[in-house]
Amino acid sequence: MTSLKFGEFYGYKLNGFKHYRFGHTGFGQFFGYYRIVDCSGICVYIRRVPRARFLYDETPYFSTTPSSEKYPLDIKHLRKQGVLPKALVKEARWYYLHLPSLAMVINGRSLVNQLLFPAQPGVDSLSARTH
Numbered sequence: 001m002t003s004l005k006f007g008e009f010y011g012y013k014l015n016g017f018k019h020y021r022f023g024h025t026g027f028g029q030f031f032g033y034y035r036i037v038d039c040s041g042i043c044v045y046i047r048r049v050p051r052a053r054f055l056y057d058e059t060p061y062f063s064t065t066p067s068s069e070k071y072p073l074d075i076k077h078l079r080k081q082g083v084l085p086k087a088l089v090k091e092a093r094w095y096y097l098h099l100p101s102l103a104m105v106i107n108g109r110s111l112v113n114q115l116l117f118p119a120q121p122g123v124d125s126l127s128a129r130t131h
Contacts, residue, residue: 020036022034034048041116041117043064091115
């Protein structure tokens with residue numbers, strides 16, 4: 001049987017989700033995993049950082065492509081990266097304030113990707129599923 005040292009193992013797949021490691025171990029350093037939630041438009045991740053035994057802090061992030069830099073999933077960063085058009089800011093802000101997370105998955109897609117990239121042109125699939 002082969003043993004793996006920390007740093008050799010970069011990710012895993014669990015319950016259909018891929019997880020990729022970030023950070024380092026050691027005193028004063030942190031590490032965790034990005035769970036890939038959805039890449040049907042922009043790539044949406046949940047960053048999971050261990051806080052205590054069996055407890056984690058989870059924060060949603062996004063990137064424009066799988067290999068690009070990751071940013072917090074909020075209105076400010078979506079606008080700054082040019083992903084959120086001005087016409088959708090008001091609707092996106094409502095979802096951001098009233099729903100648990102824009103990374104929340106409904107019918108296999110994250111809320112933010114349903115808002116930005118609806119399945120059918122002219123049909124707001126997000127509103128039909130959440131109201």
